[in-house]
Amino acid sequence: MTNDKPVATWLTDMDGVLVHEEHAIPGAAEFIKALQDSGRRFLVLTNNSIYTPRDLRARLRASGIEVPEDALWTSALATAQFLDDQRPGGSAYVVGEAGLTTAIHDIGYVMSSRDPDYVVLGETRTYSFESITRAIRLIENGARFICTNPDASGPSTEGKLPATGAVAALIAKATGVDPYYVGKPNPLMMRSALNQIEAHSETTVMIGDRLDTDIRSGLEAGLRTILVLTGSTRPEKVDRYPFVPTLICDSIADVVPLVDELAPAEDRPSE
Template sequence: MTLRPVETWMTDMDGVLVHEEVPIPGATEFIDRLKASGRRFLVLTNNSIFTPRDLRARLLGSGIDVPESAIWTSALATAQFLGDQRPGGTAYVVGEAGLTTALHDVGYVMTDRDPDYVVLGETRTYSFEAITKAIRLVAAGARFIATNPDPSGPSQQGMLPATGSVAALISTATGRSPYFIGKPNPLMMRSALNRIEAHSETTAMVGDRMDTDVVSGLEAGLQTCLVLTGSTRREDVERFPYRPTRVFDSVADLVDLV
């Protein structure tokens, strides 16, 4: 399968551009080529901990210069969704600055008194007290939203529980499942397309995971490029009932396609 002409690009961050703080070979050249070409692009991440400004600084520290405006997070997508659904609403938030800042920016008030929503995001400091409060509010009728379904995330010390694992805890206690906003929900991709006024038929999604990046791109009507520098190995691809448009060893192989 070959790529149709691509006018706009979307790429995952972890596993495609960086491993933690270490740049993946070719990532700097890929981003530089995108900027030089004038093509619109977005770096997407399910991580809701950091603001786009924080993420820009982290990438810059790895030698990858991505404009703040070209970073789209599950926190931003969640805030946009809630702002559209219930403008000027209230939320009890379990998360960090990336999520609370995004919600404040769309006019939301943070409260634990009869909130419209309980919003669960990623944090490195989940507390039993905060989770218990979330459980009680969801049980009392607050609508349950989670930024993404990722069950675990990487760290330099090893695997960490992520949003999906804590969401499962709250769901088990309350019998209420959350609505997940981030990948693989194609809503994340659609909001990103709208952000840069892109058309799905001329946009490609670059990712390292079949179960998030590729399937969400596929369901949103994008071409999909799987790179083998992250979670999915080449031999894993055939296990899935869907396929990416193309498979590449790394993002370095995409530089000449921009």
């Protein structure tokens, strides 16, 4: 890697890096175990705002990957933190599921459809015309428009599903108001993750499967980045982007040895 400073902390995307749907990607469990054995601080990041960290921990465990609840950082948590920083004790009309509503409730926000400070749009498998219409009217009446993430679609066993970005585009078209996206590729999500584990950008690596979100946000937050080719970005597409990751690996299995190799010298296993 170009930066010769040792790596003290790690951030990694979840879908496409550690898991595909409900199945672990080979090397994922070993990577998390290597981090835990080394004592390196780390966070698993996801733009998905549907699930709480407790839900995600259970889903990963079912795939054979053990990740502590406090090592999971979602766009819902980052969005709630952003709202708390911007306007503590405010109110919001929320379109989303438990991951988002729980995070916003936990910061002390009131969820209301009566003159809220914000309309907050997250991911859900049950977008309703009624809730979208209400969001449009509230934004027209002055509510600020926030979205957890800009992903236009998400995967399912049957194929693509419309996601937050697609519904946000509908609302933006109807209102003429563009949302502020908190999740990747906004480097704000990287910064909030770094703050969560008291990490520094110069000694942290971000692993992702998407150049347009994971790698871009890591780059803009000043992190070294590793692209794995087990998710959205195919090898032939890498050269199409105006920026490059620090390192490209076939899969997370190739990153496992780097946990020790890039660690501070005093923390490396003795030969």
